[in-house]
Amino acid sequence: MKILILGASFGGITTAYELRKRLSPRQCEIMVIAKDPRFTFIPSLPWVALGSRSLDQISFDLAGTFDRKEIEFVHAGVTRIEPESRQVLTDAGQYPYDVLVIATGHRSANEAVPGLGPFDGPAHSLMSPPEAEEAREALRTFLDAPGPMVMGCAPGASCIGPAYEFVFQVDYLLRRRRMRHRVPIAFVTPEPFLGHFGVGGIGKARQFLEGEFEQRDIRYFTSAAVSKITGSAVELADGATFESAFSLIIPPLAGVKAIAESPDLGNPKGFVPVDENYRHQTFSDIYAVGVAVAFPPVDETPVPVNFPKTGHMTEQMAAMAAHNIAAEVLGDGKIARPLHAECILDMGDRAALIKADPFRPPRNVARFSEGRRWLWAKKAFERYYLWKTGRGKTVAGEWGW
Numbered sequence: 001m002k003i004l005i006l007g008a009s010f011g012g013i014t015t016a017y018e019l020r021k022r023l024s025p026r027q028c029e030i031m032v033i034a035k036d037p038r039f040t041f042i043p044s045l046p047w048v049a050l051g052s053r054s055l056d057q058i059s060f061d062l063a064g065t066f067d068r069k070e071i072e073f074v075h076a077g078v079t080r081i082e083p084e085s086r087q088v089l090t091d092a093g094q095y096p097y098d099v100l101v102i103a104t105g106h107r108s109a110n111e112a113v114p115g116l117g118p119f120d121g122p123a124h125s126l127m128s129p130p131e132a133e134e135a136r137e138a139l140r141t142f143l144d145a146p147g148p149m150v151m152g153c154a155p156g157a158s159c160i161g162p163a164y165e166f167v168f169q170v171d172y173l174l175r176r177r178r179m180r181h182r183v184p185i186a187f188v189t190p191e192p193f194l195g196h197f198g199v200g201g202i203g204k205a206r207q208f209l210e211g212e213f214e215q216r217d218i219r220y221f222t223s224a225a226v227s228k229i230t231g232s233a234v235e236l237a238d239g240a241t242f243e244s245a246f247s248l249i250i251p252p253l254a255g256v257k258a259i260a261e262s263p264d265l266g267n268p269k270g271f272v273p274v275d276e277n278y279r280h281q282t283f284s285d286i287y288a289v290g291v292a293v294a295f296p297p298v299d300e301t302p303v304p305v306n307f308p309k310t311g312h313m314t315e316q317m318a319a320m321a322a323h324n325i326a327a328e329v330l331g332d333g334k335i336a337r338p339l340h341a342e343c344i345l346d347m348g349d350r351a352a353l354i355k356a357d358p359f360r361p362p363r364n365v366a367r368f369s370e371g372r373r374w375l376w377a378k379k380a381f382e383r384y385y386l387w388k389t390g391r392g393k394t395v396a397g398e399w400g401w
């Protein structure tokens with residue numbers, strides 16, 4: 001039996017390791033195909049943009065790591081999947097499969113707003129390693145000739161946490177350099193209130209974030225629909241215009257082209273529709289995990305905000321998909337559990353722990369706690385994750401971190 005996994009980030013790596021735990025090399029051949037030869041710890045990208053980490057410090061080579069687990073790694077870009085003939089087409093050849101797991105994450109849908117960038121327009125972003133590096137260079141240039149800044153998210157965004165992290169960390173950096181008085185900051189978000197996060201809010205996040213923005217003198221605009229970004233301004237659909245010498249706007253996401261262009265595989269946005277076992281709704285030999293999965297928003301908001309898919313949730317999905325694939329082989333029962341989330345939001349001088357279980361409301365647990373200890377915990381977790389995953393082990397307990 002041959003299991004093919006597309007993508008080697010949180011979703012792909014965890015699925016591969018969890019499958020190898022359950023199925024020996026005699027029971028199944030596992031192959032991972034990814035277009036990036038290195039794993040990058042994406043949650044640290046704001047630190048790359050702020051200059052406190054290099055990409056080398058937060059990444060490791062995939063080939064050697066997979067080798068230890070008798071998992072074959074192919075460095076290639078997937079161009080198309082043919083579900084009927086069970087073939088994956090790549091720029092380095094064609095690969096057959098018995099079971100396929102899609103963990104290809106997202107594409108930034110920069111076409112949604114003129115000017116979203118950085119490689120399509122003048123705005124900056126944090127959604128990938130090259131974008132974080134570009135933001136770091138732009139920030140360096142900005143600090144030599146500061147002016148007003150606009151940060152936030154575009155309509156339809158789902159990965160909202162990093163926008164908060166970035167605005168707080170920039171505020172802290174400017175204060176440390178005694179430059180904050182020269183930089184008016186505006187935060188624009190499609191969320192109906194601060195701390196909605198695409199999940200209807202979490203505990204006291206709203207009250208806390210409103211207080212924090214006021215304390216830090218950051219003007220904020222909710223239900224804001226960014227409609228255009230130029231080199232000197234950010235415009236909203238209601239006609240408001242903010243002068244800006246540095247704009248970092250998180251885009252809405254879509255599924256990657258390879259999924260969008262494969263027959264009957266994705267929804268119109270290119271995300272993969274799955275059942276509660278993370279199995280494709282039409283093709284029973286295809287599973288999907290992580291950002292590649294299609295989830296509906298939790299509520300209707302005046303400006304669209306989408307449901308986030310965090311790394312923590314991605315690992316839970318991967319563990320469940322691996323369990324369910326192995327269950328088919330071993331004749332065990334399948335599992336389906338609601339996703340929960342735990343995230344630490346770096347605010348520069350301290351951090352906030354956000355915990356929601358289940359993530360989709362109503363919930364049993366909704367916790368928001370802030371303090372310096374969470375900043376240390378976030379830094380320690382990054383080191384621990386890279387150390388453990390780089391040695392072929394999952395950080396996830398049975399169902400998540």
Ligand SMILES: Cc1cc2nc3c(=O)[nH]c(=O)nc-3n(C[C@H](O)[C@H](O)[C@H](O)COP(=O)(O)OP(=O)(O)OC[C@H]3O[C@@H](n4cnc5c(N)ncnc54)[C@H](O)[C@@H]3O)c2cc1C
Nearest residue numbers: 007008009011035036042043078104105290291310311312
């Ligand atoms: C700035 C930022 C900060 C974040 N902070 C946190 C946090 O603090 N906590 C948290 O839990 N989550 C956080 N997240 C979310 C987290 O990073 C994602 O949920 C996670 O990366 C999703 O993992 P994934 O495996 O689904 O996809 P991705 O990480 O997007 O990986 C996709 C994989 O697919 C491969 N791929 C893509 N297209 C192709 C193709 N055509 N062919 C072959 N391979 C392909 C890529 O090479 C990569 O290996 C953050 C995200 C961002 C952007």
